Amino acid sequence: MLHFDTVIIGAGLLGLGVAQRLSREGRRVLVVEARERPAQVTSSRNSGVLHAAIYYPQGSLKARLCLRGNVSLGQWCADHDVGMRRVGKLIVATAPEEEGALERLLTQGRANGVPGFEAVDGAFVKRLEPEVRASAALWSPSTGIIDVHALAQSLSEVAVDQGATLALRHRFVGGARVDHGYRLRLIDPQAEVIELECREVVNAAGLHADTVAETFELDVDALGYRQHWVKGRYFRVNAPGRVKHLVYPVPLPGLAGLGVHVTVGLTGEVKLGPDVEVLGQRVEDYGVPEAAAESFYAGAVRYLPWLTRELLAPDQAGIRPKLSQPGQPARDFVIAEESARGLPGLITLAGMESPGLTATLEIADEVHALLA
Numbered sequence: 001m002l003h004f005d006t007v008i009i010g011a012g013l014l015g016l017g018v019a020q021r022l023s024r025e026g027r028r029v030l031v032v033e034a035r036e037r038p039a040q041v042t043s044s045r046n047s048g049v050l051h052a053a054i055y056y057p058q059g060s061l062k063a064r065l066c067l068r069g070n071v072s073l074g075q076w077c078a079d080h081d082v083g084m085r086r087v088g089k090l091i092v093a094t095a096p097e098e099e100g101a102l103e104r105l106l107t108q109g110r111a112n113g114v115p116g117f118e119a120v121d122g123a124f125v126k127r128l129e130p131e132v133r134a135s136a137a138l139w140s141p142s143t144g145i146i147d148v149h150a151l152a153q154s155l156s157e158v159a160v161d162q163g164a165t166l167a168l169r170h171r172f173v174g175g176a177r178v179d180h181g182y183r184l185r186l187i188d189p190q191a192e193v194i195e196l197e198c199r200e201v202v203n204a205a206g207l208h209a210d211t212v213a214e215t216f217e218l219d220v221d222a223l224g225y226r227q228h229w230v231k232g233r234y235f236r237v238n239a240p241g242r243v244k245h246l247v248y249p250v251p252l253p254g255l256a257g258l259g260v261h262v263t264v265g266l267t268g269e270v271k272l273g274p275d276v277e278v279l280g281q282r283v284e285d286y287g288v289p290e291a292a293a294e295s296f297y298a299g300a301v302r303y304l305p306w307l308t309r310e311l312l313a314p315d316q317a318g319i320r321p322k323l324s325q326p327g328q329p330a331r332d333f334v335i336a337e338e339s340a341r342g343l344p345g346l347i348t349l350a351g352m353e354s355p356g357l358t359a360t361l362e363i364a365d366e367v368h369a370l371l372a
């Protein structure tokens with residue numbers, strides 16, 4: 001029987017982040033990943049934005065870990081040669097009736113401690129983005145963009161250099177508490193069942209974190225760990241370089257996302273999205289139909305007056321593991337150690353939607369502290 005100190009289920013950014021943190025101090029760490037390569041699911045299907053912590057309630061994990069993560073992940077990128085640029089973000093109002101929402105966001109962002117976050121006028125926006133229409137805006141200079149593939153690669157390399165083992169094409173299928181730890185069952189690439197034992201388990205299974213938690217007999221509905229899948233689709237704007245900063249509209253009340261916004265890539269590509277599509281079924285369908293262009297066009301033309309439907313082409317999609325149902329208030333991240341449920345040393349990460357990428361290293365530190 002194989003023995004490890006810690007088994008991490010899932011090699012997305014969060015599993016890899018936790019692996020580099022826990023292996024730093026000599027723990028024997030195994031990361032099991034069902035896919036052929038790390039970070040192929042939500043971790044490579046996002047906007048790649050290093051968020052500043054503007055929108056989240058003061059004191060929430062999202063606000064605190066995002067604020068700190070903006071700094072620590074920025075430093076990680078500099079230290080490990082991962083592409084990152086603080087391009088800055090504008091949140092634009094296109095009509096006077098939207099300006100009240102800007103004020104509320106400014107108060108929220110400042111309460112969260114977002115550095116340099118300020119109100120600016122239409123002339124400021126014109127200087128920065130001559131092709132964006134806005135009557136007023138907020139400017140966040142610490143918001144950036146990251147090469148997420150290079151980030152995943154760097155986390156995985158550091159973890160492996162420190163002695164962690166990465167088992168790709170190994171699917172976790174069951175776990176149970178045994179004396180002093182856990183016995184886990186995996187299916188290997190030859191479809192054989194492997195059993196192994198460990199002292200600690202970190203459930204970083206992303207979209208499947210709730211069903212993985214159920215295999216340990218956690219009552220995910222009672223605990224509030226049930227995840228609802230909400231797809232976010234993107235369209236490419238065939239006008240590279242025409243917008244150079246991240247540009248977001250004022251979020252509309254009750255909207256589960258931030259509104260159709262502009263994300264820019266490190267090589268100048270311009271995208272719109274993600275939108276918000278609640279999935280009735282748990283199917284990893286990442287298709288983006290041509291017909292969806294209409295709503296992207298309508299959402300963005302208010303602040304990109306030169307936009308035409310012909311400039312839009314379907315791009316990627318990702319799926320958010322949300323803890324709240326449509327219409328319910330947004331929920332915070334769940335980062336839980338399960339001793340109180342008779343499962344010491346089991347960590348659940350649930351609801352790891354945005355700003356999970358930004359908070360990667362901070363979530364890893366939280367997990368490390370919970371296991372200390």
Ligand SMILES: Cc1cc2nc3c(=O)[nH]c(=O)nc-3n(C[C@H](O)[C@H](O)[C@H](O)COP(=O)(O)OP(=O)(O)OC[C@H]3O[C@@H](n4cnc5c(N)ncnc54)[C@H](O)[C@@H]3O)c2cc1C
Nearest residue numbers: 010012014034043046047049172206232318355356357358
């Ligand atoms: C549309 C969208 C846009 C986003 N934009 C941003 C952004 O701009 N900035 C930001 O900070 N955050 C953003 N996020 C959030 C961010 O992408 C996530 O928080 C982060 O990627 C979550 O990483 P993860 O490791 O939890 O999940 P994943 O990347 O999904 O990793 C989980 C891994 O677990 C594996 N797995 C699952 N079940 C098993 C099993 N039984 N056995 C073995 N392996 C298993 C999967 O194969 C997968 O590789 C966005 C998310 C979405 C959906």
